[in-house]
Amino acid sequence: MNMYEWNQYLYDFQQTIYKQNQQIQELEAKINHLEALINEKNTHSVETIEYHFDQLKIERLDGTLHIGLSPSELANIDDLDIPKPKKHMQDKQFHAVEQELIPNLNSYIQNQGPEMIRTLSTKYEKPIEKDFEVAMINDIKNQIPSRIEFYEKEAKQKHQISNRNQLESYITDQVKKEIYHSIEKYMQGQHSKGESS
Template sequence: MNSWNNYMYNLLQRIEEQDRKIRSLESRVEKFEQKESNQNNIEKIEYHFDQLKIENLDGTLHIGLSPNDLKDIEDLSVPPGKTPVKQQLLSDLNRYLKEHGSNLIRNIADQNHFSIDNTDPSILIEDMAKQLPERITFYEEESKRKNQNLSEDQRKQFIMEQIKHEIHHSLTTYMERNDSENEYGSS
C-alpha cells in the first residue's frame, strides 16, 4: 500500500504544480492584455510640412485639427460656383472667343473691307486665348490703380470691356497690316 500512497502523493503534487502554472499563466495573460490596451494610446504625431506633398485632394484635408475641433469649425471651403475673379474672367473670355470669335473676325473684315481669304480664324482665336491670362492681370492692376472704389462685379465688367475692346482693336490692326502686305505683294 505504500506504493499506492506514493503514487497518490506524486499525483497530487503534480496536479498542484500544474495548478500553479495555470494561475501564473492566467496572471501573465491578464497583465499582457492590460498592457496591450494601454499601448493603443497615441500621444503625439508630428507633421513635417517641407516633406508633405499633395498631388490630388478629394474631400477635405484638416491639418492640425482633431475630430473634436472639426465639429466647432465653420465650413471654410469655397461654395460651388464661386471662383476667383481671374479664373471667372478667363473662363468668360475664353467662352466669348469660342462662341463669337469667328463671327467677330468676319464682321471686322467685312466692315473694313479686308480680305481674310488666307486667314484661319481658329489660329487667331487660339493666339488671343493664350494671351488672356496676361491681359487679365494687366487690366486688373490698371483697374486697381485708376478706379480704387470699384466693386468686384464692376472691376470684372471693366476688365471684360477693356479686353473685348483690345481684341477688336488687335484684330482690326492685324487685318490692316495683313491687307496692306497683300496689296504690296500683288503689285
C-alpha cells in the same frame, strides 16, 4: 510569487496591453486621416505650364496682329517676342478671378471672334482665309491670361476697384474692347500696306 503578486502582475500586464491597443488605434486613425489628405491633394492637384506675354499679339509671316499696343510701341516689338515666366501670384483673389474669366473670355472669342474677324475683314477689304482665322482665334485665346492679369492690376492700381463683381466686369469689358480694337488695327494695317493679292 504569491497569489496576490501574481494577480497584480496580470492586472498590470492587462493595463499595459490595453494602453498599447489604444495607442495603436490612435496611430491607425492618424495614418488613415493622413492618407485621406494625401489622396485628396493628389486628385485635386493639376499642374499647368503657362506662357504669358507682356502684350497680346498674333504673329504670322504675312502680318502681325498686336493686342494692347499703340502705334508708337510697335517700334519696340522685338522686346515682346520672348515669353516671360509667370511670376508667383500672392493675391488669391486674382486666381479666382482668372479661373472665372478665362473660360468666359475663351467662349466669347470662340463664339464672337470669327464673325468679328469676317466683319472687319469685309470692312477693310482684307480677305482672311479660314485657317488664318482659326490661328488668330487660338493666338488670342493663348494670351488672354496675361491680359486678365494686366487689367486686374490696372483696375486695382488706377481705379481702386476691389469689389469682385466690379473687377470681373471691368476686366471682361477691357479685354473685349482690346480684342476688337486690335483686330481692327490689324486689318487697317494690312489694308494700308496696299498689298496686292
